[in-house]
Amino acid sequence: MGLALDIAVTHIRSRLRQTLVGVLGVATGVGFSVMMASLMEGSQRDFVAQLVDSLPHITISDERRTPPVQPASLLYDDVEISNLSTQDRRRGIKNPLAVISELESWAPAKVAPSVRANILLRQAGRDVGAVMLGIDPRREVLVSNIATKMIEGQLDNLLKASNAVILGARLADRLGVRVGNTITISSSGGKTMTATAVGIFRTGVAQVDDSQIYALTRSAQILAGQTGLINELRLKATDALGARELATRIEAETGYKSVSWQEAHEDLLNAFNIRNFIMYAVVGAILLVASFGTYNIISTITHEKTRDIAIMKSLGLRANLVRRIFVIEALIIGLIGMGAGFLLGFLMTKGLGAVEFKSPFGDATRLPVIYEPLHYALAGSIALAASLIAAWLPARKAASVNPVDIIRGAS
Amino acid sequence: MSAPPTPLIEARGVTRVLAGEIDTTLVAGIDLAIGPGEFVAITGPSGSGKSSLMYLLGLLDSPTTGEILVEGRPTARMPEDDKARLRLETLGFVFQFHFLLAEFSALDNVMLPMRALEKLSENEMRARGLDILARLGLKDHAHKRPDQLSGGQRQRVAIARALANNPKVILADEPTGNLDTASTEQVFDIIKTLVGEGGRSVIIVTHDPHLARRASRRLHVVDGRLAPVPED
Ligand SMILES: Nc1ncnc2c1ncn2[C@@H]1O[C@H](COP(=O)(O)OP(=O)(O)OP(=O)(O)O)[C@@H](O)[C@H]1O
Ligand SMILES: [Mg+2]
Numbered sequence: 001m002g003l004a005l006d007i008a009v010t011h012i013r014s015r016l017r018q019t020l021v022g023v024l025g026v027a028t029g030v031g032f033s034v035m036m037a038s039l040m041e042g043s044q045r046d047f048v049a050q051l052v053d054s055l056p057h058i059t060i061s062d063e064r065r066t067p068p069v070q071p072a073s074l075l076y077d078d079v080e081i082s083n084l085s086t087q088d089r090r091r092g093i094k095n096p097l098a099v100i101s102e103l104e105s106w107a108p109a110k111v112a113p114s115v116r117a118n119i120l121l122r123q124a125g126r127d128v129g130a131v132m133l134g135i136d137p138r139r140e141v142l143v144s145n146i147a148t149k150m151i152e153g154q155l156d157n158l159l160k161a162s163n164a165v166i167l168g169a170r171l172a173d174r175l176g177v178r179v180g181n182t183i184t185i186s187s188s189g190g191k192t193m194t195a196t197a198v199g200i201f202r203t204g205v206a207q208v209d210d211s212q213i214y215a216l217t218r219s220a221q222i223l224a225g226q227t228g229l230i231n232e233l234r235l236k237a238t239d240a241l242g243a244r245e246l247a248t249r250i251e252a253e254t255g256y257k258s259v260s261w262q263e264a265h266e267d268l269l270n271a272f273n274i275r276n277f278i279m280y281a282v283v284g285a286i287l288l289v290a291s292f293g294t295y296n297i298i299s300t301i302t303h304e305k306t307r308d309i310a311i312m313k314s315l316g317l318r319a320n321l322v323r324r325i326f327v328i329e330a331l332i333i334g335l336i337g338m339g340a341g342f343l344l345g346f347l348m349t350k351g352l353g354a355v356e357f358k359s360p361f362g363d364a365t366r367l368p369v370i371y372e373p374l375h376y377a378l379a380g381s382i383a384l385a386a387s388l389i390a391a392w393l394p395a396r397k398a399a400s401v402n403p404v405d406i407i408r409g410a411s
Numbered sequence: 412m413s414a415p416p417t418p419l420i421e422a423r424g425v426t427r428v429l430a431g432e433i434d435t436t437l438v439a440g441i442d443l444a445i446g447p448g449e450f451v452a453i454t455g456p457s458g459s460g461k462s463s464l465m466y467l468l469g470l471l472d473s474p475t476t477g478e479i480l481v482e483g484r485p486t487a488r489m490p491e492d493d494k495a496r497l498r499l500e501t502l503g504f505v506f507q508f509h510f511l512l513a514e515f516s517a518l519d520n521v522m523l524p525m526r527a528l529e530k531l532s533e534n535e536m537r538a539r540g541l542d543i544l545a546r547l548g549l550k551d552h553a554h555k556r557p558d559q560l561s562g563g564q565r566q567r568v569a570i571a572r573a574l575a576n577n578p579k580v581i582l583a584d585e586p587t588g589n590l591d592t593a594s595t596e597q598v599f600d601i602i603k604t605l606v607g608e609g610g611r612s613v614i615i616v617t618h619d620p621h622l623a624r625r626a627s628r629r630l631h632v633v634d635g636r637l638a639p640v641p642e643d
Pocket of ligand 1: 429458
């Protein structure tokens with residue numbers, strides 16, 4: 001090993017410029033891979049964290065996954081039923097308090113009841129559709145962090161005025177509503193109410209800030225036209241990532257449709273997967289290109305050193321040792337490149353993390369980057385493996401040089 | 412009568428044909444045996460196949476037919492690595508061109524075969540390398556690279572390298588071919604002193620009949636075959 005290493009180091013030392021080019025190739029590959037991964041995964045995690053933070057982990061609603069079976073079809077099997085008026089179901093979750101206390105008894109989660117109603121906000125002749133959540137501010141803090149997202153007023157202000165509402169910042173902007181203003185709210189059922197804005201929140205999730213308003217349960221029930229209505233239970237699970245499994249279980253136990261945040265944002269998570277796939281493809285391509293540089297250098301060296309190889313083999317150095325020389329050279333270039341790439345990647349990530357930016361998903365002011373050892377390990381080992389593979393062909397060719405062919409030609 | 416000692420190198424009916432558009436016969440029907448302590452000079456016209464014969468005797472090339480034996484061991488079916496091992500341990504080469512590694516010092520070049528053999532410690536190798544270089548009058552040049560040495564000095568470094576693992580046989584193919592008269596004398600004298608050390612044999616190819624005459628035995632090659640040595 002010592003001899004092969006010595007010869008490899010000597011070769012590399014006498015070709016500093018070429019070596020530097022190779023090292024730079026690998027370093028750039030590793031650096032950009034690390035930076036890209038940290039940015040991609042950083043933004044993803046940041047977004048998911050915001051999502052998980054500001055939305056309930058599980059929403060139990062009074063809907064069913066399949067339409068209810070109509071009594072007629074139970075009575076008349078295989079008969080076509082037409083023009084039969086369907087039996088209306090009473091809206092809402094039946095006996096919500098019992099459901100809540102049952103859930104609290106076994107599920108590792110906090111539960112809060114609410115009323116969800118689609119409404120129309122009217123202000124200065126403008127109509128804007130929105131979703132009203134009727135909540136109990138004292139329970140709400142168990143399941144959402146809305147209380148910490150208030151930029152004007154407080155969540156408890158809901159209790160201090162009659163028909164008080166709190167609006168998302170973007171919605172308030174659109175309507176031109178400020179705290180203290182009066183707005184007219186009408187429900188899809190035709191009920192109308194005059195409400196006072198007592199606060200404004202900003203979660204950072206554009207969709208929420210743009211379309212959500214909070215009110216007391218009672219106000220929402222009035223608008224929905226059904227006293228005592230609770231049509232939604234929202235849960236904050238102890239383990240946000242286990243929400244999907246928990247939701248399935250809750251649905252099985254209660255019979256109510258339970259949607260985890262993962263299910264609600266399936267398309268988004270799929271988009272992340274596609275994004276990650278693209279990222280890995282690009283990272284792979286970068287590192288592949290970097291390994292072309294290494295291949296180029298090693299095959300140049302083996303060409304230039306054909307005579308030396310012949311000499312060494314004629315002296316009795318084994319083919320294996322000759323091969324090792326060039327593999328070590330690639331490994332040295334790969335290792336130095338990897339180290340430099342780690343540094344480059346870290347510095348670029350740091351630089352990016354310092355840049356003020358507007359994230360497309362919310363109003364984050366800095367690019368959310370992360371420092372994940374796994375990214376470094378991955379980029380590094382791919383780069384090293386690529387260097388080794390790149391060296392393998394020229395090294396094998398070098399080792400198979402027949403010394404006599406070269407010596408015959410040279411003397 | 413004791414049995415004659417096993418030859419260090421023996422060729423039995425060795426023929427080497429280089430395949431190509433037209434097959435070239437490099438050497439044909441060579442039979443010879445070189446015993447311990449011999450100093451053999453090979454002469455012959457240019458292109459007669461002297462170098463080709465040396466490559467075969469030195470296990471750098473393989474006969475098309477026939478067999479080369481080193482210390483009695485047949486080599487025709489020997490794996491490449493074993494032949495390399497024999498070259499490393501038992502045979503030492505000196506070529507017309509020095510073939511030193513340009514990026515290494517004289518000492519490092521001499522130590523290269525020792526390091527490949529891995530029998531001595533680093534310090535022992537260094538000491539032995541310096542010893543050999545000193546013996547060849549290169550004491551002060553051990554740390555110079557080949558391009559800082561004269562032609563004669565380089566050739567002496569090449570001889571030192573051939574001696575690195577104390578081989579039983581030295582094969583020198585026109586080692587003085589590129590040297591002036593003074594250097595030729597010096598290098599030839601050095602080679603002559605190597606003969607017989609521990610039973611070592613030296614085979615030298617030369618164009619110069621005067622040098623050839625100073626060997627203990629002469630072989631003459633014409634058209635790839637051994638021929639009677641001309642009277643000169
Ligand atoms: N690679 C080759 N392809 C074809 N013919 C070759 C090749 N190498 C050598 N020969 C031929 O083989 C013959 C023997 O060559 P060799 O080098 O052994 O001769 P030599 O006696 O050493 O000559 P010199 O005294 O000039 O060194 C020559 O006729 C040469 O032309
Ligand atoms: Mg020749």
